[in-house]
Amino acid sequence: MSSVLGFIFDAAGVIVPLALSDAFKPHVPQEAKTNVQIIIGHGSSTAGGTVPHIALWDDDGNRIGQFHPDGDEKIGNGDVKTITIDHSQTVPKYSQADPYYVLVSQLSDDATCIAAITVANSKISGAFYGDTGYKCGQSWFASDNRIGSDFWKPKCVWLDANHDNGINARALSFHLNDMQANDAKLDEYYENLDALCKSTPRFSFWGNLLPDGIIPFFNPKLEYKDDNGADVDLSKVLDDPNHPFDKSVYLHQGEKKASRARSAKTRRTPRGANHDPSHLIISDQDTDVREICNHPNSYGWDIVSTQQGVFCDMEHKQLYPLCGGGIASNCFSLNSTTLIGEQTIARDESAMKLRFGRSYNTTAHWGKM
Template structure:
């Protein structure tokens, strides 16, 4: 399940999921659906394109190929094996067009920046789509410190996180090949909130 927390209304983006091996698992095409400013859009993506319907997603891509831009403050990705949050501050640090969010998020009532996705690039918006490696967005103190000390480890690692000026919904995204392996880190349950 994907929850999109948006600061500004606009077209709901097309969402696609891939496995760690880069095989498409499922996608959601919103058609002409639009959202109002504030609040959440909940999108359930059936794993209808996966050989195994229990496949855990490794990558996600959001693409707004319509002309009504949307500014996304946060994404919450909930799966059986993985739950994570992504905030617009990540996209801002990596150079995405952004706006000031009016929405407070989480117990700390943080106000992250929102990042724009727009199908026709009007008003200088530089991204139609964004993609990310889900495991690399799971919060822990080591990863957060790495991204803060050296943002290039996120922003210049195309499979980890990227934004695109012209990536259409059926496009493929870069993946890590071979798959990444992770070491144990110093994460504790108090590390579950990311504020950049």
């Protein structure tokens, strides 16, 4: 098959097309089936988690099929899970259909960071990359998973049913046609990011949407100036600010509040935005640790940039310089992988030990490419 294209945002914030490297190209199944690949971000053993549920619809909003994982099925750090979905919900059953709308929903409390989702059958293919969720406000982290052509590494976005530590999404949905890397479409997104992030049928992340939930569809279907290109009428794309979508629903827009199975309150723990305080990432790459530390939606692990010379304490979202060159306190020591503090500021000794002088059980090294 031809390259599976999507798009990411480069270091300058410019939207660029990205094809999956050959090792990650999805297999095209026989007719009346669609293959969906879930590609997990890479950086820690805790980036993986429980395999999410998947639902597919055609461009008219008719259900095609669903995937429900068996029990507590797992997908590991940096791994790829290929899921074949039978077109068992088409009319008539098992007929060919094009999966334009995709819902991925995490039923488990085991948070999972997804770098990419590919969708392919005998007629249509495309890719969603985590950069879209990152740019539109979803909880995210950097990834060392070189899944793109030319060794590009898309960010990963988190899905978690109980919103531990402020993870803001249980589910995400997208319109596959609008994830295509057509130049005119990418120019439109770059000039007006609302065309991507404030167009709920096009892309959205959801606080509570369950696997059997129903997402919004474009009705009437969108018209493009060229094949999958820029929109003919942007007013039909953008959400109506006077009638906003409810992103906290469990099943569908307009549901009765009593139907919600659990509280939508965000749970926070003392770890702040740190998914696993016992894990450290040391990056020799161009990873922007300053952005990670300062970004309101970043969530992951303590991380060092040897290029930028900084360490980010993700629990407190605070940057520290690396020790050396005359800096000996309030700095991070690469030799001992320890945050060094001043004794004079340790007013609460037990609290300071949690931040300064703590050790890590595991370390990931992101080496230069």
